[in-house]
Amino acid sequence: MAVLSVTDLSVIKRDRLLFENLNFAVEQGSLLYVKGQNGAGKTSMLRVLAGLVDADCGDVYFSQQNIKDCREKYHLNLVYFGHKLGINLTLSAVENLEYWCRQHQVAIGVDTIFDTLAQLNLVGLEEIPVANLSAGQQRRVALARFWFKQDAKVWILDEPFTALDTQGIELLSKQITTFLSAGGAVVMTSHQALRIDYPTDELTLEYRI
Numbered sequence: 001m002a003v004l005s006v007t008d009l010s011v012i013k014r015d016r017l018l019f020e021n022l023n024f025a026v027e028q029g030s031l032l033y034v035k036g037q038n039g040a041g042k043t044s045m046l047r048v049l050a051g052l053v054d055a056d057c058g059d060v061y062f063s064q065q066n067i068k069d070c071r072e073k074y075h076l077n078l079v080y081f082g083h084k085l086g087i088n089l090t091l092s093a094v095e096n097l098e099y100w101c102r103q104h105q106v107a108i109g110v111d112t113i114f115d116t117l118a119q120l121n122l123v124g125l126e127e128i129p130v131a132n133l134s135a136g137q138q139r140r141v142a143l144a145r146f147w148f149k150q151d152a153k154v155w156i157l158d159e160p161f162t163a164l165d166t167q168g169i170e171l172l173s174k175q176i177t178t179f180l181s182a183g184g185a186v187v188m189t190s191h192q193a194l195r196i197d198y199p200t201d202e203l204t205l206e207y208r209i
C-alpha cells in the first residue's frame, strides 16, 4: 500500500520551475532515493512532502488522504530530518531530546535517552550544552529521533549523512534498514553513494534553467 504519494506536483522558486507534474508513490517498506545536482530542487521537494510548504501545484497524500486534511495524524507518523537540525545549542543533548519527545508525543524515559546517546557514541557528552559538541556530534544528537520513532510510518531525510564519520554513517544506515524492514517508508537525498543494503527506487530531478 502507498504510504506516501504525490500527484501532479510542481514547484517554482524565484520564477524558476524546479519540477513539474511529478507523480510517484512510496509503498510500505520502500526506499525512494532522490538524486540531482545542487539546486535541482531536492530539498524543496522534501519540504513539500513533509508538509512544511505548499507546492505550487499538485497534492501530497499520506495513506491515500491529502495531507492538508490529516496534518496532525501525518506529523505524528512522520520524522523529517532537514538541513536545520532543530536543536537548541544552549541546551544539553538530554534536554533537547526530552523537549523533542514532549513535542512529538513520544513517551520515553530519561534512561532510554541516555542509552540512545550511548549507542550514538555520545557518552559523557549528554549533559553539556550542545554548542560545545562537534558538528558530527550535534548531528548525532538530532539523529536520536530516528531511534525514538521506529513506530512512525514515514521518514524523510535530507542529506542525513552530512558531517557523519564512517561509524556514524553505518549506524544510521542500519537504523534506516531496520525501519524499512519493519514496513516503514523512507524518502531521502544524499550526495554520497548510499550504503544501505536494501532495494532502492530512484528519482532524479534534472536541473532546469
Ligand SMILES: Nc1ncnc2c1ncn2[C@@H]1O[C@H](COP(=O)(O)OP(=O)(O)OP(=O)(O)O)[C@@H](O)[C@H]1O
Pocket: 013, 014, 018, 036, 037, 038, 039, 040, 041, 042, 043, 044, 045
Ligand atoms: N525559499 C526560497 N526562496 C527562493 N528560492 C529558493 C528558496 N528555496 C530554494 N530556492 C531555490 O530553489 C532552487 C532549489 O533549491 P533546493 O534547496 O531545493 O535544491 P537542492 O536540490 O536540494 O540542492 P542541494 O543539492 O544544493 O542541497 C535553488 O536554486 C534555490 O536557490
